[in-house]
Amino acid sequence: YVKIGSHKFRVVGVLKKQGKFMGMFSLDNQAVLPFGTFQRLFSRRGWMNVRVKVNTDNYDEAKEEIYGVMRQIRGLKPMEKDDFAINQSATMEAQYKAIKLAIGGTGLFITALSLIVGGIGIMNIMFVSVKERTKEIGVRKALGATQSMILGQFLMEAVLICLIAGLVGMGLAGGLSLLINQFFPSSMPVGLAIGSIIISVVIGIVSGLVPSYQAARLDPIDALRYE
Incomplete structure (x- = not known):
């Protein structure tokens, strides 16, 4: 068992070690629990991050469905603006690759310049x-x-x-x-x-x-x- 806050949970598995994300926070001190349980016990806290894994190639349709579920959970009326954001892993991966490419290009330029000067x-x-x-x-x-x-x-x-x-x-x-x-x-x-x-x-x-x-x-x- 593991205790999170004042609540006790039974451990059913351990995830593979992932290390820190961009040096900011560790991915190895997180717990995964059923969404319903999390919502019932921790939903009154300010900021919340929900990770959804979709088993379909139609991400747009799945995204719209997630939007609908989230709006329902948040109790938003049809004309009200979203008070949440949905980020796709593919978009984040593309941004990460672009940053990595820019850093790699800059490093290559500095390396070439250093070789010439040297x-x-x-x-x-x-x-x-x-x-x-x-x-x-x-x-x-x-x-x-x-x-x-x-x-x-x-x-x-x-x-x-x-x-x-x-x-x-x-x-x-x-x-x-x-x-x-x-x-x-x-x-x-x-x-x-x-x-x-x-x-x-x-x-x-x-x-x-x-x-x-x-x-x-x-x-x-x-x-x-x-x-």
């Missing part, structure tokens, strides 16, 4: 690295290092920088996902994690290609003379 930042870092290590490049070339070896070295460094940054970002995103999961059921798919690593590698290659090519093209004599 790529430019990595490119600038590599240009500075090439300039500061010009003499080192000259020494390596004098000892027999080929252009492809110099190119590969600096390209690998750019990829490693982006890969480490990507892994750190994934770690932060995973922690944030655990926090958000307290309010919205969410998870990080394996495919998304793999895709993030691939994107990090691609950004590293694209960002480091020009600086690496510049390093590979340096003349060893000029590089050794660089101060």
